[in-house]
Amino acid sequence: MGRAEGRTAGDLLPKFRISTKVGYFPGRDGVEHSLDPARLHAAVEQAVKDLRREPDLVFLHNPEHSLRAAPHGRDVLAQACSTLHDAAGKGLCGTWGVASWGPSALQNLIDPTGPRPSVLMVRAGLLVGIGTLDATDALIKAWDLGDDAVWGMSPFGGSASAPVWARIDPRVFLRDTSRLSRVQAAFLAAHHLPRVASVAVGTDDPAHLGELIEALTGEVEERAIREYRRRLRDHCAISAPEAPR
Template structure:
């Protein structure tokens, strides 16, 4: 995969779902919006439709299914019937069919599904594939926080996703990076079909970003800030074409969009990945 032009996806994981952020995103040329059925206390879809329903047609909209309200909080399920119903409900609550629906963290339930975990994954994928075929969404994908358990469960006879979303960035370990690469190859995904998420590991204010200077990964380190450089490097750790990020302030989103002009030094990225693998092997030894 040689890579398409890098793209920013406005993610709503920690967002307050304010209209001003969506209008600012459109002004910045950010036209991809990502949410999930369980975001904002399982109210993300309804709030979006109520506060920015007129703006949603201007976005390529993705959401996720897999988490459901339970008696003790959120619960996860790969039951095909529940997944299909969730896709139908998403379209109803949003007031439009999503462009993309992700199977959300399937590894969460697969650990408990063994020895029938491969069958469980195949049935869940088939359910989303059928939902797309019926027109409930334009396409479907897999969003995985820990993709490693999926590698041995891929059924070549089962439908495969159009998009894979995985963690990306300097705080992602070698095991996750290698698993993302392997899944990309196994599902034969090409340009524009692999997305990254959580490029800062949850917070740009974490102490780690004051201790390291990600600008070493750029060819011209003087052009961008440390946060911008970390964001730009995330497109190569692993190789992704889009990164979902969730700033609540338009100015911060603008800084990240401006970071796309940075050129990443691929040799430094590969050296860094080699160091991560060596460290991982040392911990396992």
């Protein structure tokens, strides 16, 4: 959320819990990612000005983009986390978190003695690979996060109307396979791949949003989820090329 939302929502913003992201900045070629502490702190301050209030939650957005080329990635990530932790301590935001599209790049860079995010947001759902699921579990363990501190995003891999959802029937993951639609079943399953407390979705289609909210009354068959993850891992092992000798 930013300047446009602050102008549009106006006096309604105090009625909502607001989250935003920092880490992307205007660059010569459009946008660039940076974990520079001064830029991150300035971005949080700018978010307060744009929203005309302190955001409840500020995410460090896709830090893996900067860390891939960083020679001291562990230190860089720790400094970025400390910057947001300090911003929260100064009252510039309620709390802070990490949103990562590729958590595999982060799992060996966590400093367990440093500041710990309040929320970790990652991709969730049936289209997420086992590598990402395992990396998410590793981050949850490294940061010692509870179930309510993990959020999911992109449960449909970009679109609920993509052809893949006509080819598969996610209702096999439900205890009652007759009551919910395929889209609802996919959304419900996303809460368990990985296990997350909330899943972020678009709000531009009220009917679609209502359908997803209704899906939360369903129940997932945990045994089917465990079997699915096992098969993902087996498939990954079969598909992986043999290591050179």
